[in-house]
Amino acid sequence: xxxxxxxxxxxxxxxxxxxxxxxxxxxxxxxxxxxxxxxxxxxxxxxxxxxxxxxxxxxxxxxxxxxxxxxxxxxxxxxxxxxxxxxxxxxxxxxxxxxxxxxxxxxxxxxxxxxxxxxxxxxxxxxxxxxxxxxxxxxxxxxxxxxxxxxxxxxxxxxxxxxxxxxxxxxxxxxxxxxxxxxxxxxxxxxxxxxxxxxxxxxxxxxxxxxxxxxxxxxxxxxxxxxxxxxxxxxxxxxxxxxxxxxxxxxxxxxxxxxxxxxxxxxxxxxxxxxxxxxxxxxxxxxxxxxxxxxxxxxxxxxxxxxxxxxxxxxxxxxx
Amino acid sequence: xxxxxxxxxxxxxxxxxxxxxxxxxxxxxxxxxxxxxxxxxxxxxxxxxxxxxxxxxxxxxxxxxxxxxxxxxxxxxxxxxxxxxxxxxxxxxxxxxxxxxxxxxxxxxxxxxxxxxxxxxxxxxxxxxxxxxxxxxxxxxxxxxxxxxxxxxxxxxxxxxxxxxxxxxxxxxxxxxxxxxxxxxxxxxxxxxxxxxxxxxxxxxxxxxxxxxxxxxxxxxxxxxxxxxxxxxxxxxxxxxxxxxxxxxxxxxxxxxxxxxxxxxxxxxxxxxxxxxxxxxxxxxxxxxxxxxxxxxxxxxxxxxxxxxxxxxxxxxxxx
Numbered sequence: 046x047x048x049x050x051x052x053x054x055x056x057x058x059x060x061x062x063x064x065x066x067x068x069x070x071x072x073x074x075x076x077x078x079x080x081x082x083x084x085x086x087x088x089x090x091x092x093x094x095x096x097x098x099x100x101x102x103x104x105x106x107x108x109x110x111x112x113x114x115x116x117x118x119x120x121x122x123x124x125x126x127x128x129x130x131x132x133x134x135x136x137x138x139x140x141x142x143x144x145x146x147x148x149x150x151x152x153x154x155x156x157x158x159x160x161x162x163x164x165x166x167x168x169x170x171x172x173x174x175x176x177x178x179x180x181x182x183x184x185x186x187x188x189x190x191x192x193x194x195x196x197x198x199x200x201x202x203x204x205x206x207x208x209x210x211x212x213x214x215x216x217x218x219x220x221x222x223x224x225x226x227x228x229x230x231x232x233x234x235x236x237x238x239x240x241x242x243x244x245x246x247x248x249x250x251x252x253x254x255x256x257x258x259x260x261x262x263x264x265x266x267x268x269x270x271x272x273x274x275x276x277x278x279x280x281x282x283x284x285x286x287x288x289x290x291x292x293x294x295x296x297x298x299x300x301x302x303x304x305x306x307x308x309x310x311x312x313x314x315x316x317x318x319x320x321x322x323x324x325x326x327x328x329x330x331x332x333x334x335x336x337x338x339x340x341x342x343x344x345x346x347x348x349x350x351x352x353x354x355x356x357x358x359x360x361x362x363x364x365x
Numbered sequence: 366x367x368x369x370x371x372x373x374x375x376x377x378x379x380x381x382x383x384x385x386x387x388x389x390x391x392x393x394x395x396x397x398x399x400x401x402x403x404x405x406x407x408x409x410x411x412x413x414x415x416x417x418x419x420x421x422x423x424x425x426x427x428x429x430x431x432x433x434x435x436x437x438x439x440x441x442x443x444x445x446x447x448x449x450x451x452x453x454x455x456x457x458x459x460x461x462x463x464x465x466x467x468x469x470x471x472x473x474x475x476x477x478x479x480x481x482x483x484x485x486x487x488x489x490x491x492x493x494x495x496x497x498x499x500x501x502x503x504x505x506x507x508x509x510x511x512x513x514x515x516x517x518x519x520x521x522x523x524x525x526x527x528x529x530x531x532x533x534x535x536x537x538x539x540x541x542x543x544x545x546x547x548x549x550x551x552x553x554x555x556x557x558x559x560x561x562x563x564x565x566x567x568x569x570x571x572x573x574x575x576x577x578x579x580x581x582x583x584x585x586x587x588x589x590x591x592x593x594x595x596x597x598x599x600x601x602x603x604x605x606x607x608x609x610x611x612x613x614x615x616x617x618x619x620x621x622x623x624x625x626x627x628x629x630x631x632x633x634x635x636x637x638x639x640x641x642x643x644x645x646x647x648x649x650x651x652x653x654x655x656x657x658x659x660x661x662x663x664x665x666x667x668x669x670x671x672x673x674x675x676x677x678x679x680x681x682x683x684x685x
Contacts, residue, residue, distance in 0.1 A: 049462035049467060049494075056492055059466065063473045067486045070453070080489035082453050084507055086406040092505055096493045103384045108593035133390070133402050137501045142369035146379065149368060153383045169400035171501075172376055173416045174369075181457045181491075181501030185412055187404055227473035 053146050062233040077196050077274070078123040078258050079186070099178035104221055104235075109148045111236040112180065113155025119261065122186035122241035122311040126259040128194045128249025130184035131165035131242060136182045139175030152180075163242040173190065191251040194315070196274040199256035203316040203337040205279055207245050208329060211264060212300050213289045215307025225294035233255035238311035244329040245313060251328035253321035263308045263357030268342050281335030281353070283346045305344070306356050329351070367518040397516050397594070398443040398578050400507070413443035419498035424541055424555075429468045431556040432500065433475025439581065440481055440504035441560035442631040446579040448514045448569025451485035451562060456502045459495030472500075483562040505684035512569040514635070516594040519576035523636040523657040526600055528564050528649060530607045531584060532620050535627025545614035554609070558631035564649040565633060570646035573641035583628045583677030588662050591634065601655030603666045603672070625664070626676050 050057060053198055061075035071081035071089060079093040097103065097119065103112050117134055124131050136156060140149060153167075160167050165184070178316040214236030221235075241259070248254045256275055260267040264286075268279050288304040290299075304310075317325045325331060344353045368376060381395035391401035391409060399413040417423065417439065423432050437454055444451050456476060459468060473487075480487050485504070533554030540547040541555075561579070568574045576595055580587040584606075588599050608624040611617075626631075635656055637645045645651060664673045 046466045048460055048464045048466055051466050053492055056466065056469065059470060060490070062491070063470060064477050064487050065481050070486055070488050072488075074487060074489045080453060080455060082488065082505070084406075084408070084410075084452055086404075086408075088406075089405070090404075090410065090452070090505070091501070092453060092455055093489060094455040094457045094501070094503055095491050096459055096495075096499070098459065098493065098495055098499055101494065107514050110675070132404055132410070133400060133412060135400060135412055135414040135503060137414045137469050137503075139416055139418065139499065140368055142367065144368045146366045146368055146371050146376065149376065150379065150383060157384050161385050166390055167384050167394060168390050168402065169394045169413060170380070171415050172373055173418065174421065175416075175418055175497075175499070177496065179416070179459065179495070179501075180501060181414070181499075183412070183414055183415055183457075183503035184453060185402070185410070185505065351604065 077192050078126045081193060088189055089192045089193055091127055091129045091186045091188060092183060093120055094181065094183040095119040096179065096181040106221065107236050109151030110155035113152040114159040114237050116180035116182050116310060117141055117159040117281030118238050118240045120182045121165065121242055122261055123260045124184050124186040125245035126257050126313055127188060128192055128245050130246060131163055131184060131186045131190040133148050133166055133168040133185045134160050134182055135169040136167060136180060137171040139173045139179030141178060159282050163240060188249065194249055194254050194257040196256055196258050196271055199271060199275045199277045199316040199337045201277060201318060201337050201339050203255050203318055204322055204333045205281060205335040205337060206315050206317055206331040207287065207312050208241050208331055209312040210287045210289050211310055211312065212248065212304030212307065214238065214309025215303025216289055216292045216295055216300055218307065218309065219295060219299060219303060227292065231292055235309055238309065240311055241313045247328035247352045248315060248325060251324045253324040255316045255318060257313055257315035260310055260312050260314045261308055263306050264304065264314065265306050266355055267314050268353065269355040272342055278338040278340040278342055279335055279356050280338050280343045280345065283344055285332065285334045287332040308357055392515065398446045401513060408509055409513055411444055411447055411449045411506045411508060412503060413440055414501065414503040415439040416499065416501040426541065426558050429471030430475035430501050430561055433472040434479040434557050436500035436502045437476045437479040438558050438560045438631060440502045441485065441562055442579045443580055443590045444504050444506040445561045445565035446564050446577050446633055447508060447511055449508040450482055450566055451504060451506045453486055453488040453505045454480050454502055455489040456487060456500060457491040459493045459499030461496060461498060483560060489639065503547040508569065514569055514574050514577040516576055516578045516591055519591060519595045519597045519636040521597060521657050521659050523575050523638055523643040524642055524653045525601060525655040525657060526635050526637055526651040526653050527607065527632050527668055528561050528651055529632045530609050531630055531632065532624030532627065533609045534558065534629025535590055535623025536609055536612045536620055538627065538629065539615060539619060539623060540612065547629055548614065551612055555629055557627065560631055561633045566647035568635065568645060571644045573637050573644040575636045575638060577635035580632050580634050584625050585673050586675055586677030587634050588673065589675040592662055598662055599655055600658050600663045600665065603664055605652065605654045607652040628677055
């Protein structure tokens with residue numbers, strides 16, 4: 046069977062099944078947004094990696110600086126979702142030999158700008174000649190043992206929350222596809238995503254969150270991932286979603302679709318016990334979009350409950 | 366100017382100049398084999414990344430398992446050179462969609478086999494659709510603060526040493542290029558390099574080593590890197606080099622050339638104060654190949670001292 050027939054999530058599950066575990070691996074491959082290691086110290090060490098490519102991940106309208114920013118931000122977002130403090134980033138860059146040095150420098154400036162904005166540093170990397178610009182970043186972070194938030198802690202009755210607004214990246218992508226002129230602000234949602242590092246750390250510190258992950262693959266797919274991890278279900282309400290406001294040239298339905306199914310929003314999805322909602326709100330601005338139930342993943346639209354499809358961003362073009 | 370005109374080492378130096386430093390970054394980008402971070406604990410945290418590609422790094426004769434092994438080994442070798450204990454590996458894999466799943470599984474088996482052989486675990490990764498198989502690995506390790514060995518500690522009068530033998534990988538590559546049939550053992554030197562993790566840790570523990578790095582870019586280039594890092598020079602002796610024994614179809618001169626200038630040998634190059642040579646020998650088998658001098662990099666061949674060129678393996682095809 047070919048990789049394209051199997052799909053990304055099934056492939057990851059096969060890969061994870063082949064890897065040897067160990068006692069000091071608190072979360073291993075395929076289990077969470079980051080791997081979590083116990084090196085014996087007071088804090089856990091978290092590590093996460095993400096590879097991006099020119100053709101699939103960087104629309105031609107992106108500047109070098111935005112490419113650098115994005116390459117760091119995708120990794121910081123994974124740390125944010127575990128409540129971790131970022132420590133360092135390394136970046137392996139595959140660069141076509143005919144690339145202008147000035148462009149590479151712009152990319153590096155964007156990497157540095159994103160890392161430093163969230164208290165991290167780009168501390169190392171690798172450069173390699175490649176036919177397509179390829180950015181493989183790895184972020185390292187730490188979190189106090191008792192504050193680590195996993196994907197799998199949600200319990201029926203918890204409130205389902207998100208940071209920020211939804212659909213911004215998807216709306217921008219749709220506008221680019223249709224060649225609709227959009228504002229710099231709309232494009233920024235797609236090209237310069239904000240990793241929710243400070244929100245993630247504050248939420249972890251508030252001890253109010255039972256499960257958390259980022260929604261960079263889209264809200265729907267992330268709810269399915271969190272459901273599988275924690276053996277719980279979700280009911281969310283379309284009317285409660287913090288959908289991005291009016292975008293010129295796009296219909297309300299399209300923005301709603303982007304908010305639920307598009308990838309690229311780097312917001313946090315998390316669950317909170319109802320009595321701790323106040324503590325969570327103190328830690329971060331948030332929107333309650335639904336509740337954790339025993340099983341099934343549903344969205345309420347106009348008074349009707351529908352099953353929420355596992356549709357969103359996936360490599361290799363299919364879902365398992 | 367294009368990247369190909371600038372060359373890899375000059376590019377890295379430009380990139381490093383654009384990055385913001387910090388007090389907790391003990392060694393940053395471009396400064397050593399690994400980045401070294403001070404997270405406040407008893408040990409330093411080390412991180413290193415390496416990106417490999419199908420066309421440039423994996424000859425067609427390599428099996429999937431060997432590709433996986435190599436992708437982990439290049440990163441472990443960087444940890445070894447700082448005396449670090451490996452903790453975890455993450456691997457971002459860019460995979461062509463028409464790849465057989467069985468092949469990917471073989472690659473993962475090789476990754477797992479190499480990691481576990483040296484006390485590490487593959488703890489996470491990323492899969493991504495890409496036109497060429499691309500493996501971007503990152504290794505994480507720790508070392509006691511007082512045992513960290515840098516590239517820059519060599520002092521005039523120290524002995525220059527290497528682990529293992531030299532030229533094995535280069536000889537295998539030459540044989541493949543010329544379609545000379547060679548033994549499985551010879552190919553193994555190229556396809557399944559041994560990262561010197563145990564030797565590196567033992568040498569660090571012996572407190573006898575003043576500077577260390579790996580020679581995966583070749584002995585000559587590594588001597589130049591170590592010279593620049595420590596502002597010292599080297600005199601090595603051709604007659605003392607532990608060149609791989611006779612390889613069918615290759616001349617003695619070709620093996621010597623491979624030992625000095627070819628990349629791919631994952632041995633450690635290190636310097637030891639003469640009075641500590643006994644302690645170093647107890648920690649690891651080694652060969653003394655020369656001594657540290659004030660400046661210049663020379664090789665003695667047949668009684669004549671020659672300057673040793675900075676020639677070896679470099680991406681983007683030129684040296685600065």
